[in-house]
Amino acid sequence: MYLFWIFLFYSVLGFLIEVGYARFTGEAKRDRKCRLLLPVCPVYGLGALGIQLLPEALRQNPLLLFPAAVLVCTGAELLAGLFYERVFLVCFWDYSHLPLHLGRHVCLRFALCWGALTLALYYLLHPAVAGLAAAIPTWAALPAVALLGMDTILTARLLRRTRDTGSLRWYTRLFRGRAAE
Numbered sequence: 001m002y003l004f005w006i007f008l009f010y011s012v013l014g015f016l017i018e019v020g021y022a023r024f025t026g027e028a029k030r031d032r033k034c035r036l037l038l039p040v041c042p043v044y045g046l047g048a049l050g051i052q053l054l055p056e057a058l059r060q061n062p063l064l065l066f067p068a069a070v071l072v073c074t075g076a077e078l079l080a081g082l083f084y085e086r087v088f089l090v091c092f093w094d095y096s097h098l099p100l101h102l103g104r105h106v107c108l109r110f111a112l113c114w115g116a117l118t119l120a121l122y123y124l125l126h127p128a129v130a131g132l133a134a135a136i137p138t139w140a141a142l143p144a145v146a147l148l149g150m151d152t153i154l155t156a157r158l159l160r161r162t163r164d165t166g167s168l169r170w171y172t173r174l175f176r177g178r179a180a181e
Helices: 002-025 042-052 062-088 108-135 138-162 171-180
Strands: none
Touching: 002 042, 002 108, 002 138, 042 062, 042 108, 062 108, 062 138
């Protein structure tokens, strides 16, 4: 379950990074949600899992970890983008307007960002995250897996029906309604 907690932690952190990035750059889509209920961006969790599966000797050398992270995290981004298109029938991101893109889902600018982000997170934050993940009691796994699984199924059904990532922003209607009162 250690890897599940790593995946979940970095998926939540990825959501926070996406929200921060959207606010900083002034992007119109400011919430960056990837699931109906939970604040997660699973592509970050997948990238973190890929990094965890690299050989220890590679992870301990920043000169080796950077290019490996570029490849692993960009691969995770490509696979996640293709998965969302083919299974959820939506596109969460599109880099086709950026230079040096490969299709819609990856580009050199963000590939290099994944390498730099990995170095910062792996060496500065990950020791604490690893300790936290190892300390989570076993009984917490089943409810967490069930909640993530249920949210993923609900998200898939909604997105396949609407084909619109904006449908995940159901809560904005609640706040807009209260502001009008």
